[in-house]
Amino acid sequence: MKKTIFKWAMLSVPALVTAGCATYPDEATTRQIAEKMVITSFSTTPETAKRLAQDASQQICSKIGDAKLTEADAAEVIKLARASIKYPQSGKLVGDWKVGDKLAHDGAGDRIRDGELEKRKENGALCQNCHGLAPDEINVGNVGPSLTGYGAQRGNSEAIAKYTYEKIYNAWAYFPCSNMPRLGATGHLTQEQIAHVVAYLIDPQSPVNKK
Ligand code: HEC
Numbered sequence: 001m002k003k004t005i006f007k008w009a010m011l012s013v014p015a016l017v018t019a020g021c022a023t024y025p026d027e028a029t030t031r032q033i034a035e036k037m038v039i040t041s042f043s044t045t046p047e048t049a050k051r052l053a054q055d056a057s058q059q060i061c062s063k064i065g066d067a068k069l070t071e072a073d074a075a076e077v078i079k080l081a082r083a084s085i086k087y088p089q090s091g092k093l094v095g096d097w098k099v100g101d102k103l104a105h106d107g108a109g110d111r112i113r114d115g116e117l118e119k120r121k122e123n124g125a126l127c128q129n130c131h132g133l134a135p136d137e138i139n140v141g142n143v144g145p146s147l148t149g150y151g152a153q154r155g156n157s158e159a160i161a162k163y164t165y166e167k168i169y170n171a172w173a174y175f176p177c178s179n180m181p182r183l184g185a186t187g188h189l190t191q192e193q194i195a196h197v198v199a200y201l202i203d204p205q206s207p208v209n210k211k
Helices: 002-022 027-041 046-052 056-061 071-084 097-104 150-154 158-169 191-202
Strands: none
Touching: 027 046, 056 071, 097 191, 150 158, 150 191, 158 191
């Protein structure tokens, strides 16, 4: 008798587990719930709401859990990124390295304070927050690779200027879903500002390329 009860009990375990699993929402619903949780955890003002809205590539990059970026997804993010890139009207991708120097070290801009966008004359380029720049600088971040000696190592050919401009405009054109912000595509930097930062990285006179 005891044995039979045990057997029935064992048989009902998988049934219970299956029933339990079946009550989990599917991926799309899980995503909706998660996004709602994130949005409602902020005191939403029009400014924060704008920031929380994900564009098509961000949606691809925000995979749930450990889901890997598929090759097709990566190709789509690269395609969208390439399509987003705009070049300065002047056609000049390399501006003034001195202006670029100031911008690269300005780690502020587009900040929201008390629900309002902080008012500044222009946004900083934020590079210093994540990258080593001129040699001997200590107050720099290391989220991204060091850019010290960038132009000294790669030169300042048209191809390098173009790569650098595009990388800053939309980093995902070369590395889909990376942690580098899409500074031109999001409107954080203007095309002219980006050209100045390009000069700061590749001009032989720039401190980045001095020993
Ligand atoms: C929030 C951090 C962050 C900020 C801000 C940032 N980057 Fe990056 N950057 C990264 C990361 C992470 C990588 C590596 C992944 C990739 O290539 O996208 C990277 C890669 C790069 C590369 C490619 C390096 C190579 O070897 O070709 C360049 C060039 C670059 N960043 C320049 C800049 C410049 C210039 C700025 C400022 C305008 C900037 N980054 C701002 C995080 C950042």
